[in-house]
Each structure stands twice: as structure tokens, then as C-alpha cells.
Amino acid sequence: MQNIIIAGFGGQGVLSLGQFIAYSAMYEGKNVTWLPSYGPEMRGGTANCSVVVSDEPVASPIIAFPDTLIAMNKPSLDKFVDKVKPGGLIIVNSSIIKDKVKRTDVKVCYINANELSLQAGNTKTANIVVLGAFMKQTGLFAKEDVIKSIEKIFAKKPKVIPMNIKAFEIGYEA
Amino acid sequence: MSEKVLMKGNEAIAEAAVRGGCRFFAGYPITPQNEVPEYLSKRLPEVGGTFIQAESEVSAINMIYGAASVGARALTSSSSPGISLKQEGISYIAGAELPCVIINMVRSGPGLGGIQPAQGDYFQAVKGGGHGDYKLIVLAPSTVQEAVDMVYGSFDLSEKYRVPVLILGDGMIGQIMEAVSLPEMRDVSKIKKPDWALDGKGSGSNRKIINSLYIEPDVLEKMNIKLAGIYRQIEENEVKVEEYLTDDATVVITAYGTVGRIAKSAVNILRSKGIKAGLIRPVTLFPFPYFAYEKAASSNNVKKFVTVELSMGQMIEDVKLGVNGKKPVEFFGRSGGNVMSAEDIVDFIISKEV
Amino acid sequence: MAKVFQKSSFLTDAVLHYCPGCGHGIVHRLVAEALDDIKAQGHVIGIAPVGCAVFAYNYFNCDMIEAAHGRAPSVATAVKRVNPDNIVFAYQGDGDLASIGLCETVHAAARGENVTIVFINNAIYGMTGGQMAPTTLIGQKTTTSPLGRNPAVNGNPIRICELLSTLDGPSYIERVAVYDTPHILSAKKAIRKAFENQVNKKGFSLIEVLCNCPTNWGMTPQQSMDYIKNDMTKIFPLGVFKEV
Numbered sequence: 102m103q104n105i106i107i108a109g110f111g112g113q114g115v116l117s118l119g120q121f122i123a124y125s126a127m128y129e130g131k132n133v134t135w136l137p138s139y140g141p142e143m144r145g146g147t148a149n150c151s152v153v154v155s156d157e158p159v160a161s162p163i164i165a166f167p168d169t170l171i172a173m174n175k176p177s178l179d180k181f182v183d184k185v186k187p188g189g190l191i192i193v194n195s196s197i198i199k200d201k202v203k204r205t206d207v208k209v210c211y212i213n214a215n216e217l218s219l220q221a222g223n224t225k226t227a228n229i230v231v232l233g234a235f236m237k238q239t240g241l242f243a244k245e246d247v248i249k250s251i252e253k254i255f256a257k258k259p260k261v262i263p264m265n266i267k268a269f270e271i272g273y274e275a
Numbered sequence: 276m277s278e279k280v281l282m283k284g285n286e287a288i289a290e291a292a293v294r295g296g297c298r299f300f301a302g303y304p305i306t307p308q309n310e311v312p313e314y315l316s317k318r319l320p321e322v323g324g325t326f327i328q329a330e331s332e333v334s335a336i337n338m339i340y341g342a343a344s345v346g347a348r349a350l351t352s353s354s355s356p357g358i359s360l361k362q363e364g365i366s367y368i369a370g371a372e373l374p375c376v377i378i379n380m381v382r383s384g385p386g387l388g389g390i391q392p393a394q395g396d397y398f399q400a401v402k403g404g405g406h407g408d409y410k411l412i413v414l415a416p417s418t419v420q421e422a423v424d425m426v427y428g429s430f431d432l433s434e435k436y437r438v439p440v441l442i443l444g445d446g447m448i449g450q451i452m453e454a455v456s457l458p459e460m461r462d463v464s465k466i467k468k469p470d471w472a473l474d475g476k477g478s479g480s481n482r483k484i485i486n487s488l489y490i491e492p493d494v495l496e497k498m499n500i501k502l503a504g505i506y507r508q509i510e511e512n513e514v515k516v517e518e519y520l521t522d523d524a525t526v527v528i529t530a531y532g533t534v535g536r537i538a539k540s541a542v543n544i545l546r547s548k549g550i551k552a553g554l555i556r557p558v559t560l561f562p563f564p565y566f567a568y569e570k571a572a573s574s575n576n577v578k579k580f581v582t583v584e585l586s587m588g589q590m591i592e593d594v595k596l597g598v599n600g601k602k603p604v605e606f607f608g609r610s611g612g613n614v615m616s617a618e619d620i621v622d623f624i625i626s627k628e629v
Numbered sequence: 630m631a632k633v634f635q636k637s638s639f640l641t642d643a644v645l646h647y648c649p650g651c652g653h654g655i656v657h658r659l660v661a662e663a664l665d666d667i668k669a670q671g672h673v674i675g676i677a678p679v680g681c682a683v684f685a686y687n688y689f690n691c692d693m694i695e696a697a698h699g700r701a702p703s704v705a706t707a708v709k710r711v712n713p714d715n716i717v718f719a720y721q722g723d724g725d726l727a728s729i730g731l732c733e734t735v736h737a738a739a740r741g742e743n744v745t746i747v748f749i750n751n752a753i754y755g756m757t758g759g760q761m762a763p764t765t766l767i768g769q770k771t772t773t774s775p776l777g778r779n780p781a782v783n784g785n786p787i788r789i790c791e792l793l794s795t796l797d798g799p800s801y802i803e804r805v806a807v808y809d810t811p812h813i814l815s816a817k818k819a820i821r822k823a824f825e826n827q828v829n830k831k832g833f834s835l836i837e838v839l840c841n842c843p844t845n846w847g848m849t850p851q852q853s854m855d856y857i858k859n860d861m862t863k864i865f866p867l868g869v870f871k872e873v
């Protein structure tokens with residue numbers, strides 16, 4: 102089982118990053134829940150979502166202590182950093198967050214998502230860059246399978262598929 | 276069953292309603308259920324159905340009354356303050372013996388309250404809500420798949436008894452995304468319109484009248500006795516409950532809806548810590564599965580019950596009726612839109628054990 | 630023997646419960662005869678209000694729905710949308726339509742729902758015993774304005790036809806009265822036209838009928854008819870307010 106909290110500003114693709122993980126999980130035959138924060142909190146403020154991936158049917162979709170935190174901005178890191186399970190993973194968008202994580206009992210991955218997304222051709226793909234880093238760090242699903250998922254998710258918008266796959270690969274290799 | 280699709284609860288419910296034969300929706304925007312009308316505003320016209328954004332919840336529920344009167348499978352959806360506004364109409368629908376399906380994606384109250392998940396509308400849902408001696412069939416889904424299956428079958432259920440069905444969800448189940456198998460599309464041309472439904476053909480002795488006015492006390496009493504008889508039948512036939520690891524349980528946690536699944540995780544954690552916990556999750560809130568509590572309360576293993584709700588304590592009253600004083604019943608609740616985690620439930624139970 | 634007159638096929642044989650001299654009976658007959666005129670037999674659904682006409686479902690010989698107070702336009706909306714081939718009408722009083730149900734009235738009109746609404750304005754709450762209505766005239770005494778309606782305390786009467794005629798949705802809005810034979814005949818013409826409009830899919834029609842309430846006005850039937858003619862029409866002028 103993998104419990105993931107993804108948090109950041111509204112507009113950073115936080116909710117869709119969670120959905121990418123959820124879609125990948127479903128395509129891989131796993132059970133998954135994706136639970137977003139909702140309401141006025143999202144508009145210009147912070148947004149977060151909780152994703153639970155499991156071999157068994159998911160009971161609670163509420164995550165008290167995540168295995169992985171993906172923090173896209175500073176307030177999100179501050180809010181959730183102490184909740185991450187010892188031995189867990191924190192992915193930090195270091196394009197925006199300049200601080201270092203002080204905890205020593207977790208694995209931390211810093212990724213310049215915004216700068217790297219430019220290499221893919223669009224800053225909108227920063228969340229896909231982070232998806233790449235997440236899959237590399239956790240090994241939750243194989244690289245090729247996630248790429249297949251990206252193709253399925255964007256099946257109705259085929260033009261954007263190459264850019265997103267590129268962003269994913271950049272994040273995966275970073 | 277089709278291939279699984281990842282859908283938000285609200286959208287999956289809306290699609291399930293259409294597949295179950297729903298061809299009429301009227302509602303008014305309110306968070307956190309807006310994806311239901313948004314989805315249906317596009318979907319219903321595709322299948323020859325009617326979508327109306329009404330001017331108020333009051334108007335919307337009366338549109339449901341009208342549509343049901345002429346035999347349409349009619350759905351409305353709202354959240355707590357909006358459901359309060361609908362209560363007058365719901366009472367009329369119950370009094371006129373019209374079938375329909377009502378969704379309440381409960382948010383926190385009272386008053387304007389908040390928009391986050393809550394279960395503070397339990398009393399309103401199962402003990403009346405509107406005026407007069409009536410009941411609704413109240414279903415509480417804990418997963419999106421369960422919600423889909425419930426909504427799909429709810430029109431048949433409602434028409435069977437001519438009693439409205441209320442789906443009591445909360446903001447969580449409306450907003451969560453899960454993989455679901457959608458049931459197949461019902462062929463509405465093969466769903467027989469009820470013979471009491473108005474078609475405008477009535478004249479003289481074959482006139483059809485939809486009405487809840489019975490000015491003579493004896494006539495109205497007869498009607499109320501008839502309704503009570505239908506509610507007894509529903510109690511006999513339609514109770515649904517999920518029991519999880521209750522056989523050897525010493526602590527029985529009980530919760531409904533999304534809290535039921537959080538409690539299930541709590542049971543697993545407690546078991547891993549050596550505490551024999553179990554879960555009773557009512558799937559139908561009316562009819563309420565009192566027998567499950569009677570049975571558990573009579574077991575020598577069971578030392579106590581813990582009711583967990585997103586309220587200050589409402590379902591606990593029915594739990595206590597079932598337990599009937601045989602074992603203690605404790606309460607753990609969060610309110611205001613706060614949602615407990617499985618670990619919170621575990622901490623509560625362990626703190627009481629010491 | 631040649632039959633020279635018969636009761637409308639759209640009226641049942643039930644005995645009306647209305648007070649002696651009340652205009653509801655007249656308007657029931659006008660509605661029924663208008664439905665005969667358009668040969669609507671076999672596809673009419675009527676909506677009864679809450680108020681004196683609450684038992685209208687006993688009198689109109691067609692399928693009927695009894696609506697909650699003020700909600701008939703919403704019920705009619707849904708019925709017509711589901712069964713567009715039915716002739717759908719709502720029969721409502723002033724408390725029902727212009728007070729508690731004003732929101733439903735305005736929005737059904739604004740949506741241009743293809744239904745016909747017959748609005749009985751007798752400036753009083755009859756069923757509940759003579760309380761002030763949204764259409765009660767200034768100075769008119771009711772059980773809740775015992776000194777006469779005072780605008781400073783009780784507000785002013787609402788003119789429904791004028792109000793609705795500002796909307797784009799309605800196709801036909803007319804105010805008529807039933808205080809003498811010529812006006813009764815004009816009222817019938819207006820109601821028939823409202824039904825014809827529905828048949829021709831022209832959209833929302835509302836006919837306001839100035840009506841009497843001798844019991845709660847404390848008048849003889851003749852005095853009450855004179856009151857419509859001399860007092861009500863000053864505040865509620867007759868005429869066509871909108872026709873598309």
C-alpha cells in the first residue's frame with residue numbers, strides 16, 4: 102500500500118498529478134482512491150489531494166501519515182512535513198521551495214520541476230516532471246507502464262502526448 | 276459490467292442514475308454536489324431526458340413532484356441547507372406516494388455551516404425531516420462503486436414501494452475518485468410506466484389524481500395506517516448491513532457511509548495491535564439494521580460498542596436502541612467538516628482501554 | 630328532444646364547495662368550456678393550488694395534481710416537459726401565486742414554459758378566513774389589516790400582469806374580470822386564447838381574473854361585483870399586457 106499526499110498552490114496541477122497516479126494505478130489493476138481538498142480553499146490558495154494505492158480494496162481514503170509527500174510549495178511542505186512516516190519519501194519542488202528538509206529519518210528528493218518543465222517545452226508540465234521523479238523514487242509502477250497510462254489519459258488530446266511523455270522522462274531521469 | 280473507469284463520486288452517481296432509467300433532473304447549485312447537475316445538464320439531453328436548473332431548491336423538489344406524477348424517473352440532488360428547503364416537497368411526495376430519488380451530499384451545519392463533509396443530517400434523513408408521519412428509504416454508500424450500484428437500483432426500489440429513496444452521502448463521497456464498473460444502460464422504453472401515473476387521458480371514473488390532501492380525519496388515518504404498513508414491509512425486506520470481523524470482536528465499532536470505510540481501516544490497525552475489533556456498517560439507515568446490534572450485544576465476546584460519526588452523535592441513538600442497554604455504547608465524533616482518520620479512531624479506542 | 634345546452638365535459642358532477650356568490654364557480658366553468666372549445670379531451674392535466682380552489686381536482690373532469698402552496702408553476706413545468714403533448718394548466722389564487730409562489734411564477738414565466746396559468750385575484754385569503762393578500766387594495770379591511778391596508782405598515786398591492794409583462798418569456802398576459810356578462814364572455818375568450826397558445830407552442834400564458842369574495846369582503850354578491858368594477862379595476866386595470 103502506498104499513501105501519497107500531494108499539495109501546492111491551486112494552478113500547479115496538484116490535483117491532476119494525483120489523478121495521473123490514480124489512473125496509472127487503475128490501469129495496473131490496483132485499487133485506488135483520489136480524494137481532493139475542495140471549496141474556496143482551492144481558488145488561489147493551497148490545494149491538496151490524498152491518493153491511496155493498494156492491492157486490497159481501499160478502506161480509508163483519509164491519510165493521517167503519508168508514505169510520500171509531494172510538496173509543490175512552501176506552505177504545503179510546512180503543513181505536512183512532520184506527518185510523513187519515518188522511512189518515507191518527500192519530494193520537494195525546489196524551483197519554488199528554497200528550504201531544505203530538516204528531518205533525517207526520511208528520504209528527500211529535490212527536483213527543479215519548473216526549470217525542467219521548460220526543457221519539455223511548457224511549464225504546465227511541471228507536475229508531470231514531478232510524476233516522473235515520483236515513479237523513479239518509489240518504483241510504484243514501471244516507466245513503460247506509466248507512459249502507456251499517459252497515452253491513455255490524453256487519448257482525446259493526442260497533440261499533447263509527446264510533450265507530456267518528454268516531461269515524464271525528464272523527471273524520471275533527473 | 277463494463278471496464279473500470281476512474282470517476283468522481285458525484286459524476287459516477289449521475290451516470291448511474293441515467294443508466295438506471297432517470298430521465299428527469301431538477302436541482303439548484305450548492306457545494307459539494309455541483310458535479311451532479313453539471314454532468315446531467317450535458318448527459319440527460321443526450322438520452323432524451325430533461326434537465327432543469329430550477330430557481331430554488333423549493334421549486335426543484337416540486338418539479339420532481341410533477342415529473343414523478345406523470346411517471347418519469349425523477350432525480351434531485353442537493354446538500355444539507357438545500358435539502359432542508361426541500362423538506363416540504365419531500366413530505367408531499369411521500370404523502371402522495373410518488374417514487375423519486377433524492378441525493379444529499381451532506382455538508383457541515385447547522386445554518387449555512389461549512390462545505391466540508393459531515394453526517395449531521397442523520398436525524399433529518401431517517402426520523403422525518405419534513406412534517407407528518409412518513410419515512411424515506413435511506414441508503415448510505417461508503418464507496419463510489421456502492422453508490423453507483425445503489426443509485427442504479429434506487430428507482431426500481433422507490434417504485435416498488437412508492438416511497439422516495441434518499442441517498443445519504445457526504446462531501447467526501449461526492450468528491451472522491453475511484454475506479455468503478457458502470458452497470459449497463461437500462462432500456463427505458465422497456466420500463467413500464469406505473470399505472471397510477473397521469474397521462475392526461477383521464478375522464479369521469481378513470482380520472483387519475485395525485486394528492487396528499489385528506490380533509491376527513493378517518494380517511495387520513497387510514498392513509499397513514501397504509502403508509503405505516505408499507506414501512507413495515509420495507510423493514511422486513513430491505514435491511515442491509517455490512518459486518519466485518521464481528522465474530523470474535525471484543526470492541527464493535529459502528530459507522531455508516533464514508534466513515535464506515537475509515538472505521539474499517541481502524542479495525543485492521545487495532546487487530547494488528549492485538550485488539551479484537553469488528554465493524555457493523557449499516558448500509559440502509561431506514562430500515563435500520565437493529566438486529567445486527569441485538570446479535571452483537573448478546574455475544575459474550577463483545578465488551579462494548581463505539582459509534583463513530585461526523586456529528587455530535589445522532590446514529591448512536593439507533594445503535595443504543597439495538598444494543599438495548601446490554602453493553603456500553605461509546606461515542607467518537609468529529610464535526611464542523613473535520614474528518615477523523617483511522618488512526619484517530621484507534622487512539623480513541625486505545626485511550627479508553629487503559 | 631334537441632339538446633340546446635349542456636354542462637362542459639370538463640366539469641365533474643361534484644357539488645362545488647364554494648360560498649354562495651363566489652366567482653370561482655364562474656371561472657371553473659370558463660376554464661372547462663375553453664378546454665371543450667379546443668377539443669382537449671383525453672390530454673389535459675390540471676394543477677390545483679392551495680387556497681379556496683384546493684379541491685379543484687374534484688371539479689375538473691381531467692387528470693389532476695394537487696400542488697403544494699405556491700408551487701403549481703414548478704409542478705406544471707415538469708409535467709409539460711415530460712408530457713409535451715398534454716395541455717397543462719395551473720389554477721391558482723392570489724396568496725398562492727403572488728405571495729408564497731411568486732418566485733415560481735416569475736421563473737416559470739421567464740423560462741417561457743408552455744403552460745397556461747389561470748390566476749384568480751380576489752384580493753384576499755379566502756380559505757384561511759379573510760387575511761390580507763398580496764393583492765389586497767389600499768384601505769381594504771381584512772382580518773390581518775383590521776383598520777384597512779395601510780401602505781406604511783402593510784405595503785402595497787402587487788400587480789402581477791404588469792410585473793410579468795416586463796419579462797421576455799411570456800407569450801400572453803391579460804387581465805380580465807367576471808363582474809358582468811360581457812366581461813365574463815371576454816374572460817372566456819382570453820382563457821381560450823391562452824390554451825390555444827399552448828397548443829400552438831407559443832409558450833407561457835397567464836390570465837389574471839379579477840374575482841369576488843363576498844364572504845370575506847363582508848358584502849352581498851351584488852355589492853362584491855360592484856366592488857370589482859368600481860374599486861379593483863382602478864388598481865388592477867383590465868387589458869392585454871403582453872401578446873407575442
